[in-house]
Structure formats: structure tokens, C-alpha cells
Amino acid sequence: MIGLLRGRVLQKQPPYLLLDVNGVGYELEAPMSTFYHLPADEQPVTLYTHLAIRDDAHVLYGFACEADRALFRALLKVSGVGGKMALAILSGMSADEFALTVQAGDAAALTRLPGVGKKTAERLIVEMRDRLEKLETGPVVAVAGAAGSGSAGTSAADDAVSALLALGYKPAEAQRMVKSVPTEGLSTEEIIRAALQGG
Numbered sequence: 001m002i003g004l005l006r007g008r009v010l011q012k013q014p015p016y017l018l019l020d021v022n023g024v025g026y027e028l029e030a031p032m033s034t035f036y037h038l039p040a041d042e043q044p045v046t047l048y049t050h051l052a053i054r055d056d057a058h059v060l061y062g063f064a065c066e067a068d069r070a071l072f073r074a075l076l077k078v079s080g081v082g083g084k085m086a087l088a089i090l091s092g093m094s095a096d097e098f099a100l101t102v103q104a105g106d107a108a109a110l111t112r113l114p115g116v117g118k119k120t121a122e123r124l125i126v127e128m129r130d131r132l133e134k135l136e137t138g139p140v141v142a143v144a145g146a147a148g149s150g151s152a153g154t155s156a157a158d159d160a161v162s163a164l165l166a167l168g169y170k171p172a173e174a175q176r177m178v179k180s181v182p183t184e185g186l187s188t189e190e191i192i193r194a195a196l197q198g199g
Contacts, residue, residue, distance in 0.1 A: 014163035031090035114168030
């Protein structure tokens, strides 16, 4: 099992990233909370990982801190929650915000996340209350300082819309969320963060 990787980020296209570890490129999927902590330049970064083995693919997920990985793993144990939805939850709110939302029984806040309906929100509250008390929390290990620009030929706003679509938002909703943000001079990650906070 791959538990941790340390290397340089070669490509960022949320929710995907390519990490160079001593000449081997690892493709990972990561929540936006991880992208916010990636270094702007080629500084080394440490990511905690979770490997999901399915019939059709092996998917490696990366997290800036152990607390996010622990929450991701706990979310996967909830009936009806898969990797995509767990990433969307971690992208839409921090682990601490999620814990407060669950403890308060605020199903309405959870239904604002993509793919989370009323029944799933209620199931998350019921099943995660006990699990949250057992989760370990730890400091962010990745090098702080989010940055990054869009890939060649696309704007940061276009990349932000693509990332929101990959997280499960509908096209019209993703466009609306990005248009509600003043994108001038912002990186893709900064636009996504602002869109998620305002959307």
C-alpha cells in the first residue's frame, strides 16, 4: 500500500495532479483543500495517500494532511459515498467545518455540496457522528502557499469551471459559481476556493 509520497508537482488540473517522485510520475486525485497547500514553484511536497482498487481502475488519492485522509477514509465507509463524493465534500468544506456541520446536524449545509442529496446528508450525519470522535487530526504537512495557473491555452477561470465539473457540479452551476467571483489576477485554485465559499 502506498501511504505517503514526497516529490515535485509537475501538473495541476484540479482535481488531478501529477507528482514526480524520483523520476516516477504518480497521477493522483486530490480535494481542493490539498491544492490550496501546494507550493507555487517546484518545491518538494509531501502528500498522504489512499489507494482505491476497483474492478476497472486503481485510483490514488492525495491529501495535504493526515486528518483529511482519515476523514476521506471514514467517508468511504458511509453507504452511498464513493471517492468522487468524498472528494467533493473535502473540497467544499474543511475537516473541521465538516465535523461542526455533522455535530450540529445541519443537513441543509451538506446538501449544498455537489452530489449530496437530503437522504445522503442525513445518512452522513447519523453515520459520521461517532466516527468523527475517533479520527486523528494533525497539522498540514505540505508546503504552504497555493498558486498555479491554468494549463496552456485555457484561462484560470476555464480551468476552475472544469475542476468544479469534475467535483460533480452541473455545468450551469459551475459557470454561475465562477462568474460570481472576480477572477482577475487569481490562480485557478484561488478562483475555485472563492467559488466554493460563495457558491
